[in-house]
Amino acid sequence: MQSAQQPAQSATPTASVDARPAEARDKYRFVGPVYDLLSAFYSGKAIHEAKVAMLDEAHLKAGDSVLFAGVGHGKDAIHAAERGARVTVIDLSETMLRKFDDELVKQGKTHLDIRRVQADIFKFEEFAQYDMVVGNFFLNVFSEDMMDRVLKQLIDLAKEDGKIVVGDFALPQGNILRRQFQKAYWYVAVSLFWLTAGNALHNIYDYPAAMRRAGLEIKSIKRFSFAGLANYWSILGDKAAVAPAAKQAA
Template sequence: MSFDRIAPVYDFLSHVVYGKSMVDSQIYFLKRIPAMSRVLIMGGGTGWIVKELFAINRTCSVVYVEASQKMIEQSKQKIQPGDFSRIEFLQQTEIPGHERYDVVITNFFLDLFPEDKLTAVVKQLKNVMKDDGFWIATDFVNERKLWQRFLLATMYIFFHVVSKIEATSLPLWKEHLHAEGLQVKEQQKFYGNFIESVLYTR
């Protein structure tokens, strides 16, 4: 799986299809992140989310995990020189388990995994959360409306061909988090309820 080929146009394509909805959904809960938080971002994409977070929270620090080297290169271009001491870039797919985090962020990340692999991913991410930490999960949800089914089918075909993602359909990611005992504290829906951002606690 690699998003290198699509990295230069990823943000443009998402904006064409979803307008501001993908951006609005991902920044919705950023103001809830406490000062001095250690934040893990899995699948950070082109890095604009880090720029937004640092503008809102001047004392947090980030571990940014992204498999695509080109995505990381774009992300570094968005970071102010004085903020590089606050972020650690990791080009990998594995969840870093060497520390525990105040906040975990997965934006359009859980949808990359088939059901059988998502169970382990969610368990690992829960294990790196602090006991009083929280998890911001933003992703697509399938209410089985015809237009949603069409968009999901189109996206999965496209990303399977271009980026070789493993999943071929949207996993029931909320059910996986619930099965791990995570509790919904707040949630907000976007783009006709097709995108949902959820704030979870342990």
């Protein structure tokens, strides 16, 4: 494993408050250590299933280069590396990357060849290098405008014929009661991360629509249920279909 690019830190030794710019603070320092525990409590196995849904034989081959953006504790990235992928993980949060290291040790997988980068996704410029770029529960962190920009960055990091995978909360479906339950369920999570990590507070995003807007062709959508509600999905988009005009504008 190797690490690269530390975010800039500008705190003075005598300052009694955290004087670093907002983007340099570790927003996950409080909730990060218990992130995966909360997610298991909140969704059973459904979140994990959504995160690894597209890392199967149909979509991932041994030797593929895969980038996990906003990797968090990274059980999905470890799964991909075990399947023979050449994995790079990136996260802005030192706390999350420490938990990723802990997870490798816990699973006895420190021998896996995983490159570890601490950086802002916008400062990561390995464009057109990855067969697959995975953003699991990453895009929901951002406001809608910013989410479109982050998605574009993920697409730019993928090779010309690469794949983009987004695992996240699914748009509510079914009758009005089910849809209201699903929305309420989402607002429990988004409010917690708004309060503890300063994430954007917003409705559930229509990721397939955002991916199509960005020029991707949606190849597969898989849904995952918890408590009888199909709360999560994993969406696989194909970059080969990005229209030439969109590529030129990029």
